[in-house]
Amino acid sequence: MFVKNLAVVFSLTLVTFCNSSFIEDLPKCHLEDFDCLKDVYQTMIRKMGKEGLKEFNIPPLDPMKLTNVNVNVHNLVNVTMVDGIVKGIRDCVFDAFSIDIKEGRGHQENTCDLVIKGHYTAEASSDLIAALLGGSSIHGDGHAKVTVGQVHVKFDFPFYAQKRDDGEIYIKCNYDLVKYDYDIGGPFVIKADNLYLGDKESSKLITDMINQNWRILMTGFGQPFITKAIEEFYFKWSGNFFDKVAARHFIIEDLSPYARP
Numbered sequence: 001m002f003v004k005n006l007a008v009v010f011s012l013t014l015v016t017f018c019n020s021s022f023i024e025d026l027p028k029c030h031l032e033d034f035d036c037l038k039d040v041y042q043t044m045i046r047k048m049g050k051e052g053l054k055e056f057n058i059p060p061l062d063p064m065k066l067t068n069v070n071v072n073v074h075n076l077v078n079v080t081m082v083d084g085i086v087k088g089i090r091d092c093v094f095d096a097f098s099i100d101i102k103e104g105r106g107h108q109e110n111t112c113d114l115v116i117k118g119h120y121t122a123e124a125s126s127d128l129i130a131a132l133l134g135g136s137s138i139h140g141d142g143h144a145k146v147t148v149g150q151v152h153v154k155f156d157f158p159f160y161a162q163k164r165d166d167g168e169i170y171i172k173c174n175y176d177l178v179k180y181d182y183d184i185g186g187p188f189v190i191k192a193d194n195l196y197l198g199d200k201e202s203s204k205l206i207t208d209m210i211n212q213n214w215r216i217l218m219t220g221f222g223q224p225f226i227t228k229a230i231e232e233f234y235f236k237w238s239g240n241f242f243d244k245v246a247a248r249h250f251i252i253e254d255l256s257p258y259a260r261p
């Protein structure tokens with residue numbers, strides 16, 4: 001145990017002081033060794049989250065900045081994170097990871113605890129709001145913090161071994177064809193100020209209502225937020241790595257027999 005811990009401390013130290021050794025130090029996996037590949041992914045997310053990969057011009061991604069990120073739900077709710085951050089991605093846990101290079105398909109499952117906070121604006125108007133809260137519209141412009149636990153996402157993704165002009169082979173994923181599904185275990189807690197129901201300051205009333213009914217609300221309203229998070233951020237993140245780090249750095253087998261342009 002001690003020896004193992006020492007090894008961990010040593011490799012962490014190396015990673016900290018010498019960025020390029022991170023790539024060299026990635027676990028090298030057989031194609032069918034999914035536990036090993038899961039470790040590669042987890043190591044990558046941790047490292048990129050905290051420090052980025054300087055030699056590939058990938059900046060640190062956790063906390064991730066959100067600037068004017070807008071989500072509109074069925075034209076009923078319109079929320080914008082004007083200037084904020086998301087924290088927690090680097091601690092996402094990889095519950096499952098597998099790839100089948102012959103079929104060109106992969107499967108991955110993650111669980112993340114996330115905190116999103118910053119300057120928000122929000123507008124909503126509907127009969128539902130009138131019925132539930134006794135006012136016809138909500139608008140807000142202030143500070144908000146959302147803590148959301150146990151976000152569990154499953155991805156099925158098509159990929160292939162791509163041979164590039166540099167002679168290297170990369171894992172190339174077609175993000176447009178990724179299928180995913182999610183559920184949220186919770187807890188889910190939102191805090192916000194400057195939220196108005198009609199012209200009455202009602203931050204507490206509204207956030208209490210959301211917090212007490214978040215499961216139902218996430219079923220009806222959650223999808224666009226999750227879609228945004230996955231398509232705009234998560235894919236860019238993992239795409240950044242697989243687009244820039246050749247497969248030989250983490251896969252032992254020669255992928256030439258599978259490779260195409």
Ligand SMILES: *[C@@H]1O[C@H](CO)[C@@H](O)[C@H](O)[C@H]1NC(C)=O
Pocket residue numbers: 070072078079080121
């Ligand atoms: C949503 O809110 C943003 C920021 O206030 C605004 O720019 C955008 O036009 C709104 N979208 C809709 C559909 O109302």
